[in-house]
Amino acid sequence: xxxxEIKKLINMARNERLLAYSxxxxxxxxxxxxxxxxxxxxxxxxxxxxYGATNCAERTAVFKAISEGIKDFxxxxxxxxxxxxxxxxxxxxxxxxxxxxxxxxxxxxxxxVAKNTDDYKxxxxxxxxxxxxxx
Ligand code: THU
Numbered sequence: 001x002x003x004x005e006i007k008k009l010i011n012m013a014r015n016e017r018l019l020a021y022s023x024x025x026x027x028x029x030x031x032x033x034x035x036x037x038x039x040x041x042x043x044x045x046x047x048x049x050x051y052g053a054t055n056c057a058e059r060t061a062v063f064k065a066i067s068e069g070i071k072d073f074x075x076x077x078x079x080x081x082x083x084x085x086x087x088x089x090x091x092x093x094x095x096x097x098x099x100x101x102x103x104x105x106x107x108x109x110x111x112x113v114a115k116n117t118d119d120y121k122x123x124x125x126x127x128x129x130x131x132x133x134x135x
Pocket of ligand 1: 022025027028029044045046047054055056057058092093094097
């Protein structure tokens with residue numbers, strides 16, 4: 001992926017992070033999902049008083065896209081950290097989000113984890129979830 005495209009996705013994830021609903025953990029995550037048609041669909045984490053009903057940022061983005069009829073994806077950028085602060089670390093997708101991504105994304109799909117536009121890492125989904133479960 002081109003660096004300018006990566007930075008654009010990170011910026012969109014950073015902005016989306018501001019929309020997170022995370023009063024219980026105080027941890028806000030934004031994700032920006034690049035679709036093959038060029039669209040970028042963003043998602044944030046949405047928590048719930050019944051903690052298990054929480055939805056992660058990555059799954060919010062994927063579910064938004066699928067429900068709009070978009071299901072071909074190239075990459076996702078994820079930015080997360082303590083709400084109201086700049087991220088201190090990379091926020092890696094949790095196991096459940098990796099599994100959901102593997103349902104819709106090829107093994108060459110790029111996962112970008114970023115602290116900011118100048119500090120990021122790029123992985124293949126197959127690196128983060130080798131031997132994914134599929135039916
Ligand atoms: N979270 C995400 O949004 N994505 C992940 O991949 C890991 C965790 C959210 C869920 C919860 O709202 C908060 O981060 C703390 O776990």
